[in-house]
Amino acid sequence: MSALESPQFGSTVELREVVRDFGGGVGLNGLDLAAQPGELIALLGPSGCGKTTALRALAGLERVDSGSILIDGVDVTDEPTNRRDLGMVFQSYSLFPHLTAVQNVEFGLRMRKTPPAERRRRASEALELVGLDHHADRYAHQLSGGQQQRVALARALVTRPRVLLLDEPLSALDAKVRVQLRDEIRRIQTELGITTFFVTHDQEEALAIADRVAVMRSGDIEQIGAPEELYRRPASPFVAEFVGLTNKVAGHVAGGELTVFGRPVPLVSRAVPDGAVQVYLRPEDVLLASAGIPATVVATSFLGALRRTRLRLDDGTELAVQHAARETPEPGSAVHVELAGTPVTAAPAAPE
Structure with a gap:
């Protein structure tokens, strides 16, 4: 059986004319974005451009004022986060300090009332996928920053979500570890075939990891395309200056x-x-x-x-x-x- 015992075929994701108005501040300004099954899209842009707001809207953590969000063609705009079947990894590792690595990974399965034996097996498999099976019984303070983020990634994947959301997951790590973990995320995402959105302000990171990059500005997408397309044929001065x-x-x-x-x-x-x-x-x-x-x-x-x-x-x-x-x-x-x-x-x- 493939990784996590279940082959993934990816989900389609669509944001249609999504508006989030913060009362004068930039949120989302009629955002249109569609991801194909198994695609990794990087949302790239400066602070305040709306990239994290878009991710949070997709996750159900941020309400939208108008527009719709669809996963596999089903409108989930008004669905709560726990009914959208998403895996999320954030900049902060957010591990429970009183739990071991494997117990942290098991947490989502415990909330879903998965039987203990299956829970432990799937958590161990997820840790093996991220290369931490030999650290299963260590607590967060016994792990490096990169190892903690791998645990957070395993925890997001263990529930076999339809879509994976990554909000600047590497920004707290040093340069060498960032590159290593970036490559690991891409390997795992490709192996599982899971549709993924990756938020970053680091243009090198976006170009290295994504199938397509959406360069955002003032709550909308300035240009979206393959990394080489954005670099070689920027559609605007903003993209030319921001990408490379x-x-x-x-x-x-x-x-x-x-x-x-x-x-x-x-x-x-x-x-x-x-x-x-x-x-x-x-x-x-x-x-x-x-x-x-x-x-x-x-x-x-x-x-x-x-x-x-x-x-x-x-x-x-x-x-x-x-x-x-x-x-x-x-x-x-x-x-x-x-x-x-x-x-x-x-x-x-x-x-x-």
Whole structure:
């Protein structure tokens, strides 16, 4: 039998024109979002954009003022949390300190009056799934932060929910543990085939873990798509700036054609009005070259497999360039750069 003794086929989830009005504060502004069975969607955005409100509305922890929420085509908008069949993991581990790891995992089954023998078997299986079966009898204070979050994940999965909700579950962990647990969550989610929503403000985390990323702003979705699509073809300046590093440089559009530093550059969208524009240029799309646009090295940082170098052009424009670590330009040295010709996002420049 597969993990947790029951193969999962995922559920469809739909939020249709969901509104949550906090009386002047940003909540949800007619949010539309649909997840396919087994899909992992990351809700990404800055603080206050509505991503956690959307998750809480889906969980039944936040009432909605209008709109509807459907799971497998059934309207659950007015159903209480305990009747929505969801698993939830939050930023705080929320483990019961007086219970062992396996007892914490058993808790939801106990509330459902599952027989003790089955309860213990399923809890042990869930702990094995997250790699903590050998720590079953330890208390929370005997576990590291990453281990505690694994227990919380096992507790959410042991009831075999239709949908898994993760609200910034890794933000309290150190960088190395975050990456390890992030990869484990993705492995487990894929293995179980459970439809999952993952809230984060960390764009690298969202790009690494999700099938699709929904970038949120002011209670609505600015753009949703596959991670590479959002990174390579951002639909707006907000997405271009929030998802990944970007250089903001001056350009000019005439007849749908963009020029940057005197070079033609393709646009993600040609629906940009003629005139001065601000261009959003990725660091890896600026190339160190033997000839081209002259620049001076300001600073350079070694990042392991690559190096990020800041340059200043003759007109004072500063650019971040991402390149191979074996290239080691010295601060103050003269270099040249060229543009890779990757399509870019542009918007009309603000009047001076």
